[in-house]
Every structure is written in C-alpha cells, then in structure tokens.
Amino acid sequence: MMKELLQKLYDVSGPTGGEDAMRKRLTDHLGPSVDEWSVDSLGNLYAVVRPKETSHGVILLTAPMDEPALVVIDDRERPYLRVETLGRLAASAWIGRTVQCSRTGARGIIGVESEIKSSDVTAHHLFIDLITDRDQPELGYFFTAVTPLTWHDERYVSGPALTSRVPCAILCDILLQGATSYTIVGVFAAQSELGARGARVAGHSVKADLALTIQTTEALDTPKAERGTVKLGGGPAIKEADRDMVVAPRVRAALTHTAKAASIAFQLEINLTSRSDAGVLFLSRDGMPAGGVSVPVRYPNAQSPLMDWNDVIATRDLFLSLLHQPEFLQNF
Amino acid sequence: MLLKELTEAFGPSGFEGEVRDLIRREATPFAERITTDTLGSLIVEKNLQQNGPKVLLAAHMDEVSFMIVGIEENGLLRFRPIGGVDPRILVSKVLLVGSKRISGVIGAKAIHLQKPEERKKPLGLSQLFIDIGASTKAEAESHVAIGDTAVFATRYEEYGDRRAKAKSFDDRVGCAILLEALKEDIKLPLVAAFTVQEEIGLRGAGPVAFRTKPDFAIVLEGTVCFDVVDAPAHGESTILGAGPALTLVDSRTVAHRPFRAYVKQVAEENGIPVQMRRVKGGSNDNGIIHLTEGGIVATSISVPVRYIHAPVQSVHLDDVQNAYRLLISVLRGLEKGGFPG
Numbered sequence A: 001m002m003k004e005l006l007q008k009l010y011d012v013s014g015p016t017g018g019e020d021a022m023r024k025r026l027t028d029h030l031g032p033s034v035d036e037w038s039v040d041s042l043g044n045l046y047a048v049v050r051p052k053e054t055s056h057g058v059i060l061l062t063a064p065m066d067e068p069a070l071v072v073i074d075d076r077e078r079p080y081l082r083v084e085t086l087g088r089l090a091a092s093a094w095i096g097r098t099v100q101c102s103r104t105g106a107r108g109i110i111g112v113e114s115e116i117k118s119s120d121v122t123a124h125h126l127f128i129d130l131i132t133d134r135d136q137p138e139l140g141y142f143f144t145a146v147t148p149l150t151w152h153d154e155r156y157v158s159g160p161a162l163t164s165r166v167p168c169a170i171l172c173d174i175l176l177q178g179a180t181s182y183t184i185v186g187v188f189a190a191q192s193e194l195g196a197r198g199a200r201v202a203g204h205s206v207k208a209d210l211a212l213t214i215q216t217t218e219a220l221d222t223p224k225a226e227r228g229t230v231k232l233g234g235g236p237a238i239k240e241a242d243r244d245m246v247v248a249p250r251v252r253a254a255l256t257h258t259a260k261a262a263s264i265a266f267q268l269e270i271n272l273t274s275r276s277d278a279g280v281l282f283l284s285r286d287g288m289p290a291g292g293v294s295v296p297v298r299y300p301n302a303q304s305p306l307m308d309w310n311d312v313i314a315t316r317d318l319f320l321s322l323l324h325q326p327e328f329l330q331n332f
Numbered sequence B: 001m002l003l004k005e006l007t008e009a010f011g012p013s014g015f016e017g018e019v020r021d022l023i024r025r026e027a028t029p030f031a032e033r034i035t036t037d038t039l040g041s042l043i044v045e046k047n048l049q050q051n052g053p054k055v056l057l058a059a060h061m062d063e064v065s066f067m068i069v070g071i072e073e074n075g076l077l078r079f080r081p082i083g084g085v086d087p088r089i090l091v092s093k094v095l096l097v098g099s100k101r102i103s104g105v106i107g108a109k110a111i112h113l114q115k116p117e118e119r120k121k122p123l124g125l126s127q128l129f130i131d132i133g134a135s136t137k138a139e140a141e142s143h144v145a146i147g148d149t150a151v152f153a154t155r156y157e158e159y160g161d162r163r164a165k166a167k168s169f170d171d172r173v174g175c176a177i178l179l180e181a182l183k184e185d186i187k188l189p190l191v192a193a194f195t196v197q198e199e200i201g202l203r204g205a206g207p208v209a210f211r212t213k214p215d216f217a218i219v220l221e222g223t224v225c226f227d228v229v230d231a232p233a234h235g236e237s238t239i240l241g242a243g244p245a246l247t248l249v250d251s252r253t254v255a256h257r258p259f260r261a262y263v264k265q266v267a268e269e270n271g272i273p274v275q276m277r278r279v280k281g282g283s284n285d286n287g288i289i290h291l292t293e294g295g296i297v298a299t300s301i302s303v304p305v306r307y308i309h310a311p312v313q314s315v316h317l318d319d320v321q322n323a324y325r326l327l328i329s330v331l332r333g334l335e336k337g338g339f340p341g
C-alpha cells in the first residue's frame, strides 16, 4: 500500500519553488479523507483532518514535498538552456543527468562546458541540452532529475527524490488513517530545499499545540563517515538536536515513550550540521513546541539516496501510535 | 524625478537619517500618514480608507558604505565596509567622511614599495586606509571619531545617450520612483516604504511588512547589470537600456510565478520593454517580505545598474522611466481587480 503510494508520488516532479504537480497529486490521492484544504503564497499545501469529537489539541505535521531543481535563466543558445541550481545538490552533481521540465515534460541531458575542471564547476558552466528545438520552455521553468525508483531485495529503496517523497508518503498515510482525538494539520511544505522557507510561513499560519516534522537524516554508518548517531535500519530517528534546534525534553519523551510502549525500535537523531524544518517551526509566533522524527538515509546529497523500508514503516507506525493516544498533549 | 538629490544624500546602512529627512519632506504633501518605525524605515501611507487590495511598495534607503574603526598615530583612518564592496575597487577613491562630510582619499602602499608577491595580489582591506589630510591622531580626532561612517563622494551627472552616473542608484533609483508614484492618483490603499539596512541582510523590510500587512508587495530595486566586457551572455544578468528586469529567482526568493506573469502581461499590454534577470545571485527586500507572517504575494521591478556597489554606478534613464511606467500600469491594473491574487 505505502509502496504504491510512494511510487505514485515519485512519478511526479516537485521542483523546489514549483511544487504544483506534487500538490495536485497529493490532493487527488487524499481526496475526501481530508476535511479542509488550502494553499498559501509560498506553495505550501495544508490538509486538515478534524477529530472525531471535541479536539484535544492541534498537531501540525510537516513533510517536505520539494526536490533539488534547475531553473532556466537564459535560452539564447538554443537548444542549450542556461540554468541556475536550486537546492542542496552541488552543480557538479547534475552533470550527465537526464532531466525533465516540470511543466512541459520536455527532457534533456545536463552538459558542462568542456574547459572546466570538475571541482570548479558552478551552475554557470552547466547547460541543459534539450536536443531538439521543440517545446522550448520559458525562462523560469524548472527541471528535475529523471531517475527511476530502484528497489533492492524489496527491502531497500533508492532514488534522488526520496528525501521528500518518503516523508510525503508517510504523512499521506497518516492522514488516510482517519480521525483521531486531535485536529491534525498536515503541511506538505514547499521550498524546504531552500532553507525551510515554506515551514517558516506554515509555522505562522497554523497555531498548533505541537509541531512535528517528518523528514530524513543522514545515516552515518558508512566507511570513514563523520561520527553520528544514526544507522540505516536502526529505526525512526527521534530528533534530539540538529543545527537549528535542541528539542525540548518533554517533546522528545512523548515520542520515545510512545516508541517503547509500541515496541518500535528507535534511535536518537543528534546531528549538529544538518538542517530541518523543525528549527523554524519552534521559533514561529511566540514559540511553538516542536520536534521531529527522521527516516535514516544514506547518500542524501548524491544521485542515489538509499533507505531501509523497515525504517519507513516504523516511522509511520510511531506517528500513528502517538496520535492514537488521546491524552498525551495534556501532560505537556 | 529626484535622482540627483537622492543619490547624493548620505545613507550608510543604519544611518539613513539624511535620506529619510529628504524623502519625508518630499512625500509629506501626498501622504495621509507618515511613520518612522523602530528600525528607522519611513512608512508613507495613502488612501487608508480606500477599498481594494493594500499594496506595499518598497525601496531601500541605505547604500554600501564604510565605518571608521581605527585612527593611526599618523592621522590615517582604518575602516571596514558596511555592505558588500569588492576591496579591489577601493584604492584612490574619494569618500565623504563623518557628520561633517569631510573629504577623504582611500590610499595604499605605493606600487614601488610593494614586494613582488604583494603586487600580484589585489589589495585587501587591511592594506588600505583613508587619508583625510590630517598629520596626527589628535588632528584626525578633531574631525572624525571611531564609529563614524563614510560614503563615496560621487556626484550625480547625466552623460552619453540618456545615461546617468551616481554613487547610490542601488537603491535611490527605487526611492525616486516611489516618491514619484506617490503623486499619482491611484485608487488603492498604498504603503510606500523606504526601508533601512537592506545591504546588510534585508533587516528593515520584515518589520515593515509585519506592521503594514499588505495584500501585495512590489519591491523597486537597482539590480546587477554586467553587459560589458568578458561576460558570457548568461552571466550578464541584465542589459542596460533593455527595460526594467523581473526576477525569476534570486538567492533569497523564488518569484511568485502568477504575480510575475501578471506584471509581464501588463508590460506587454502597455508596450513597456521588460527583461528577465538572468542570475540567481543577489537579493532584495522581497527575500524577507514574501516570508512575512503567513506569506505575502510579492514581486520586484528592478532597474539595471552597471558597476553596482562601486563608487560610480550607471543607469539608463529610459530604464528608470520604464520601471516607473510599469509600476504605475501595474497599480492601475490592480485598481481594476486585474490580479485577484
């Protein structure tokens, strides 16, 4: 079920700053399970699921829906298009990739000026070879990488857009499970790749009793990796600290207690170099209780981010267990 | 337009008082309410009771400048830039220093005294100093104090074919356009904000947007134009004389596509040339305005400025005029409900 959902979300393009197609796919898929929809000027998609009876509080759940992209800035050398990069991928990481325009579907290949050393490559050395002169995109159109989702032994999955699509699939599945005793505001966040721009605005728009992010965190269990707390296959990583925030003990405890009670193996995410949407959420308005759970991922900044499906399912289960405790917010 | 007086006024980031006083004087006859906020931005409001969407127009008052951070025994001043300045362009430039606006020249060790390896490297800030003609520390201290600021001394001048040069078109050209727009009879609730501290991190515009809560925002900016030597076509950003530039993306904003498309359509309908800004680098007040509170639909109209952030900046007066025409045409369109939001 979740695997098909992931595939469905993976098949649409979600360039950061141009997430229209993702919004459409998500609204189509969730349809009537959501009580109220809205979109803001940044492109965030808000999906509210109301409680069965009186609300025991408002819980904001966010998942990023955007992926790194190229934006067309010059078309005077057709069929070669000049671009700027958006999001976390280095310019050199785009070389040789097949890309697709999120609005026209036109495909091209990323070339690089030949005189440049790979370590010196910037966006200004790249171009999209659109091959033919047909379907010329306008300036400002986005392209994203076309790479199929790859399964390894049915348990591991890799693909460049996984860092947004897996969180979206988890949030979708939570919203599809129906009403709880809370008002759940699901936010499919736009422009997360650009520094939590969508989450910043969402944190102002939704006055929540608790905000939790569903994101990914780098598994540092590879040869000569930086020291870190998170392993692939080690279960959901409950955020304790990242570059932008230290999670309040009561928020973290609500998650760890839930995991223990539900016999879900978990680990703690302590990564002082990684960023997340949680950092802007807890600073929004007059301060908002916030935390997060992250799915471990190897190679998040390369062509093939890799995840363990068991971690994905366990992350979703942890959220469902939390949301089905009717009283936990009262202990806050 | 008030280009000469505005560009020659003294306005380092955080010290915009002279520019603010000048704008307040000019705006008063057309304003219903004028406020200076806590950070120093000047907020001019018109048509407060008018129906229709409230539009925030913003231009920043501050310019790239310098702060005096030390006075040597021989009367020379040590300084640091406020805002982004390339230290390589500074040597031999004339400045106005401190509240008395005394002249100073940026100096460096003479070429014949530089060691061979020094000659190969551009001069860094620590090798530069400001010479105000004082021979001793005490003499210098009678004219300037640590913490005083300085700006380039360039005067406004028109030259060539409809060109003008001055020190601070970024963003006094935006200020001049906004002041002119205040004179028009536009039936919308309008906020013209002259913001502070843009050059050091878009600091002034956020509180302005928070206070005024507009439905739409339009930022008027001077933007980078490098259509001269040795630039690849896609590195030039904008072309001088090709019309005001609209933003696709910059380092702080992905433009709101429908609003930009609307502005472009208005330009086409009115025969006003526009171009797209073909670079991601740089940013303007929109970077903070569009993220304020629950998000604000915003766009920028930028005037190409050659040699931006340098002592002599250059604009094409047709671009200035066309940016003004475009702004007014967009406001007339919004008046008629042309862009529902």
Ligand SMILES: [Zn+2]
Pocket: B060, B170, B171, B198, B221, B222, B284
């Ligand atoms: Zn500027």
